[in-house]
Amino acid sequence: MKNSVESLLEHDHESLDQLFVELDLALTKPDDARGFELLDLFWARLAMHIRAEHLHLFPALRKAASKTSSKGSIPTREEVEMTLTRLRSDHDFFMKGLAQLMKEARKSGTGAGDFRQRLAAIRKRLETHNQIEERKAYLWPSLLLDETTVAALEERVRLELENMPPRFAAETQ
Numbered sequence: 001m002k003n004s005v006e007s008l009l010e011h012d013h014e015s016l017d018q019l020f021v022e023l024d025l026a027l028t029k030p031d032d033a034r035g036f037e038l039l040d041l042f043w044a045r046l047a048m049h050i051r052a053e054h055l056h057l058f059p060a061l062r063k064a065a066s067k068t069s070s071k072g073s074i075p076t077r078e079e080v081e082m083t084l085t086r087l088r089s090d091h092d093f094f095m096k097g098l099a100q101l102m103k104e105a106r107k108s109g110t111g112a113g114d115f116r117q118r119l120a121a122i123r124k125r126l127e128t129h130n131q132i133e134e135r136k137a138y139l140w141p142s143l144l145l146d147e148t149t150v151a152a153l154e155e156r157v158r159l160e161l162e163n164m165p166p167r168f169a170a171e172t173q
Helices: 004-027 032-066 077-108 115-137 140-144 147-161 166-172
Strands: none
Touching: 004 032, 004 115, 004 140, 004 147, 032 077, 032 115, 032 140, 032 147, 032 166, 077 115, 140 147
């Protein structure tokens, strides 16, 4: 059975993936404005997801792993550290790559040059990244934390995922 943090973050992965599909479809059409809007929204939503992981999930996993000795399916402190380091590196790649695409989209539109190819490279890495999260980091709260701590973590993560940037406030009302 999935823990509440796992369910919440996997659902957000699915939502982000759907948004990416809409973005990709919009980029095949000559409507640069819609493509730019969806790119901006995807960038913001992915940043919210990453923020939730960096502020809440990763510290909770790191803290819990430092207090346990590995037994059976429980990850070692080293495995947790190595995985979180890899995930953070991916997060940096996504945010820097999307920031560069946003900058270029503001100047030249979303149909310029190899824009879609670079966006596809981000998506490909994101797919691999999400598999690592879903097979490791999202499973670990139920292995490392008690139910009360998992519930509190889920609430903090949920609040971050719902904390839309002000520029999108009108769209969420």
